[in-house]
Amino acid sequence: MEEKANIEILEDIIRTDIIVVDGTYDHIHLVLDSMKFPYTRISSEELLRHTLTPTQTIFVNCSSSFPPEGARILAGFVANCGQLITTDWALKHVLEVGFPGYVKYNNNSTADEVVRIELLEKDDPVLSGFLDEQSDPVWWLEGSSYPIEIIDKKKVKVLVKSKEIEEKYGVDPVLISFNHGKGIVYHMISHFYLQRSETREAKYSMKASDYAKFKGAKSDTMAAWEEAEEVEPGLDYGTV
DSSP: OOOHHHHHHHHTOOGGGEEEEOOSSOOHHHHHHHTTOOOEEEOHHHHTTOOOOTTOEEEEOOOSOOOHHHHHHHHHHHHTTOEEEEETTHIIIIIHHHSTTSEEEOSOOOOSEEEEOEESOTTSTTTTTSSOTTSOOEEEEOTTOOOEEESOTTTEEEEEEOHHHHHHHSOOEEEEEEEETTEEEEEESSOSSOOOOOOOSGGGGSBHHHHHHHTTOOHHHHHHHHHHHHHSTTOBTTTO
């Protein structure tokens, strides 16, 4: 359950605190919509003219292209205390261009599959409450996802890794972070917006509301899950 302080922070978020830069494939705005987070959505070209402030968080969707000047603008934004979160192909088109020397695409492309993962930095604020520690966590890779090769091992921190990705594609990072100037960058392989799930153990097939009950959810949370199950029959914990 969310800590009270975190809930109060979320309630104070205004539309300009979160910027979503459209991409080709990922759809982070749909995740924010489902969580009822206000945000401003812009294109990569609009980014070139957009006014950014250090208090903002910018999400950059996986994209097949990105203006080089836009990548450099994001580097300046982060250096000035901003927070940047990118996914998949942004590794090559944003991070390699705007933040050279940290990470790069290793020139392998993944299959469409689900792999087991291991959380390494559970105290990181982005990972706090990220996954259920009692489960066998998995991560969905869309076909042609870009494996993350670390260049600067002293500055880049691996938050989540996968032995399965390493065995198949040569590197193990799933989610990484690094400080740049006064700010921070988070990058993950594949997408925020889940398009496929896979059931690997019995718990993943239990109803979402049963799992919420198992975790001690409050009555209003239970009611919300039960309502969701009526709208989408078969909604299970694996999907959630």
